[in-house]
Each structure stands twice: as C-alpha cells, then as structure tokens.
Amino acid sequence: MIRQLLSHDLPRNRLLTAVLLVILAGLAFAPFLFPGAKALNVAAKILIFIVLVASYDLLLGYTGIVSFAHTMFFGIGAYGIAIASTRMGPGWGSLLVGGLCAVALSLLLSLIIGLFSLRVRAIFYAMITLAVASAFQTLASQLSQFTGGEDGLNFKLPEMLSPAFQLAEEQVLGAWLDGKFITYYILFFTTVLLFLAMLRIVNSPFGRVLQAIRENDFRAEAIGYRIVVFRTLSNVLAAVFATLAGCMLAIWLRYNGPDTSLSFEIMVDILLIVVIGGMGTMYGAICGSAIFLLAQNYLQDLMRIASGTAQGLPLLPALLSPDRWLLWLGILFILSVYFFPTGIVGKLRTWRQ
Known part of the structure; x- marks a missing residue:
C-alpha cells in the first residue's frame, strides 16, 4: 500500500527513511508538539515550501530547465486568493473562485512562456523568465486598485478558519482547537496530496521522458519525442503546483503583498533548498525545506x-x-554543497549500508 502511494519510489536508505519519518511526524503533530505561534508558523511555511520546491524540482531536477519565473506563479496563487477574498468577502466560494482563476491564469502564462521561450538555449530561457518575473512584480506593485500596491492586501477567511473560531472550550493535548488549528491541517493534508501527485508524475512514463530530455535532449528528440512539447507540459505542471502553493500561503497568512510572494529572495531560497535537498529526488524538497x-x-x-x-x-x-x-x-550552505554535491537525499541514497 505504502509502495503504491509513493509510486514505487521508496527512500532506499534506512537513515533517509528515518529522517523523512521524523519530519513527517513533526509536521503531522506540530500543533500538539510545538504549540507556540512562531513554531506553528515555521511548520506551516515548511509545508508550503515543500510543495513550492518540489514543483521547481519538477522543472530543474527532472527536466533540466532553469526558470526564474517560479515565484511569479507562486504570487499569482497568493494574489488570486487575496483579491477574490477582498472583492467577494470571506467565504468558501471566494477561496474556490480565487484559486481557480489563479490556476487558469498560470496555465495560460506558463503555456505562452513555454511555447515561445523553450525553443531557445537554456541560458536565454532563464533570462526571459527573469525579465517576465521582474515585469510581473512591478505590475503587481503598481496596480494598487487590485493588488493593494506595496502595502498588499489584508483579507478575512471563512469563520471556521478565523483564529476566533473554537471547536472546543478547553485545550486538547495542549493545543487549542481553533481556526488556526483547522487551517494548519488543511495545509498539511493538501501538501501530502500534492506531493504524492508530483511523485506520481515524475515516476510515470511522462516523468521518464522528462529525465531522458534532461540527460540528452538530442537523443530524446532523435528517438521520436517532441522535446518542446514535453518541456512545455513540465513548465505548465510546475506552474500549477507553484500556484497552489501560493494559495496555501495566502490562506495561512490572510495577507499578501509583493515582498511576501513575489520577492526574488524567495527564488534564491528555492534554489538553495533544491541544491541542499538534492535535485531530481522529490524527497529533497522535504529534507531541504525543513533544514533551511x-x-x-x-x-x-x-x-x-x-x-x-x-x-x-x-x-x-x-x-x-x-x-x-x-x-x-x-x-x-557551502559545507553542504561541498560534502553533499548531490544533495542530502542523493548522498544518503548512494551511501553504502
């Protein structure tokens, strides 16, 4: 059963398995083990970054595409929730409409960027995505009527997700069963589902083709695969998962602004986490996000x-x-790159028992 859930992509190392189980247990029981506001906020950010980093690893680690526009899709998801909740008021319908509109916009933009840019060499594609991301960040800062400008948008969530909501009058195992508690577990189960979905994608025949393109795109094209199509599909999938991670961020913070989801510092953090965790492993997103x-x-x-x-x-x-x-x-970071050139997961997988 577990093997099927993990798409037959097991950790393949006892120490790595133990590390992943410790991280999973810590995140699963964080509201009970770490009841403080700061600790719970860090745990929620780890969940969000697991989805965000894994989606970028789908591009960089499995397809060999370097993109600097990933935070743009992350920001689209966060702004979708923020704008819909501000315009339509707090409600589940607002979250649904905001999420769907954000995913639709990301689908369109990633498809356009992929079709018109992925035909060029890797460095030129990276520069194009950097220019697009910078332009989008500037646009988000200037369209203050919709995005709130530099100040961003504060909004309310459905009553069940508000901190004032209480499921019980007393603490249960040291944790208050309030709206923050419910929101955290929505993020937790969403992260688990999205991660398993990405794990299934990279271990499917489609994922094997992506890895073949990463290793040798000329050979992949010679045996009949249209590499532009597969790269574009990979770009679209990564954008959708990044958008969903942005939706998760907005729901947790109940706020979004340019520095919160569109900052280039976030892009640097994603690159660092991918390298620390291990490119092309998926599990590296879990280890790297937690450690970083x-x-x-x-x-x-x-x-x-x-x-x-x-x-x-x-x-x-x-x-x-x-x-x-x-x-x-x-x-x-320098020491981790020196001693773990293939990342923590890559090193542990090749470490002889």
Whole structure:
C-alpha cells in the first residue's frame, strides 16, 4: 500500500527513511508538539515550501530547465486568493473562485512562456523568465486598485478558519482547537496530496521522458519525442503546483503583498533548498525545506545562546554574534554543497549500508 502511494519510489536508505519519518511526524503533530505561534508558523511555511520546491524540482531536477519565473506563479496563487477574498468577502466560494482563476491564469502564462521561450538555449530561457518575473512584480506593485500596491492586501477567511473560531472550550493535548488549528491541517493534508501527485508524475512514463530530455535532449528528440512539447507540459505542471502553493500561503497568512510572494529572495531560497535537498529526488524538497527554514528561523536564537556561553573567550563571542547569522548560514550552505554535491537525499541514497 505504502509502495503504491509513493509510486514505487521508496527512500532506499534506512537513515533517509528515518529522517523523512521524523519530519513527517513533526509536521503531522506540530500543533500538539510545538504549540507556540512562531513554531506553528515555521511548520506551516515548511509545508508550503515543500510543495513550492518540489514543483521547481519538477522543472530543474527532472527536466533540466532553469526558470526564474517560479515565484511569479507562486504570487499569482497568493494574489488570486487575496483579491477574490477582498472583492467577494470571506467565504468558501471566494477561496474556490480565487484559486481557480489563479490556476487558469498560470496555465495560460506558463503555456505562452513555454511555447515561445523553450525553443531557445537554456541560458536565454532563464533570462526571459527573469525579465517576465521582474515585469510581473512591478505590475503587481503598481496596480494598487487590485493588488493593494506595496502595502498588499489584508483579507478575512471563512469563520471556521478565523483564529476566533473554537471547536472546543478547553485545550486538547495542549493545543487549542481553533481556526488556526483547522487551517494548519488543511495545509498539511493538501501538501501530502500534492506531493504524492508530483511523485506520481515524475515516476510515470511522462516523468521518464522528462529525465531522458534532461540527460540528452538530442537523443530524446532523435528517438521520436517532441522535446518542446514535453518541456512545455513540465513548465505548465510546475506552474500549477507553484500556484497552489501560493494559495496555501495566502490562506495561512490572510495577507499578501509583493515582498511576501513575489520577492526574488524567495527564488534564491528555492534554489538553495533544491541544491541542499538534492535535485531530481522529490524527497529533497522535504529534507531541504525543513533544514533551511529551521536554520533560517532558529539559527539566530542558537547563536545568541552560544555567544552568551562563550563569554570571556577571545573572538568566539564576536564570531557567534546573532547579527552574523547570515554569514554562518552561508557557511553551512557551502559545507553542504561541498560534502553533499548531490544533495542530502542523493548522498544518503548512494551511501553504502
């Protein structure tokens, strides 16, 4: 049963299996294990980034396409929910209409970009997507009547998803069963379904063709596959999943703005997570997202503790200052690339038992 759910793509390493189970258990029981607002917010972001990074891995890791427009589709999903909820009011219908319109727009844009740009060489395609993403971010900032401009849009969700909603008057196992609790588990089960869907895609005959194109596009075309069609379909699928991740982000935050979903920093984070987790593995999105977001949110706190412990020693307090957390995050990334050139998942899979 589990083998079928995972599309016969098992972790193939006991340590990797244990790591994935720990991450899954932590995310599944996060409201009970980590009841604080910050911890729950980090867990929700890990869920969102698993979908977002896995969708980008479908492009980069499995098809060999470098795109800088992925955050554009991410932002379309978030703006779809935000604009529909602002215009139509809080309701399930608003979420449905916003999500469907966002997916339809992403389908159209990704199809146009794919058909007109994927015929060129990889570097030129990357530059085209970068230009399109920059133009879309500028457009979102200037169309303040629809997008709220630089200030973004605050909106309300259905009553069941609002923090004021209570399923029970008392805590259950240390967690309040409120609207935030319900919203988190909607995100959790959505992430599981979307991840399993992407895992099925990459392990289908279609996914095998994508991998053949990644390895040698000339050979794939020589044996009869129209590589432009397959690359375009891969671009469309990745855009749809990124859009759904954007919808998840907007539902969780109840806000969206240009810096929240369209920032180029998010694109850099996606690239870092794909490299850390392992390109072309899917499971790398889970490991990479968990490690990166935990480091991003808690490394500064750990350095503050370490700096206080090292007081009185030469140089160490200054080196471990919380203000230098980005430096250490960069060092951790360099070390991970050096010791895990195929990513964490790739290294563990090739590690002899």
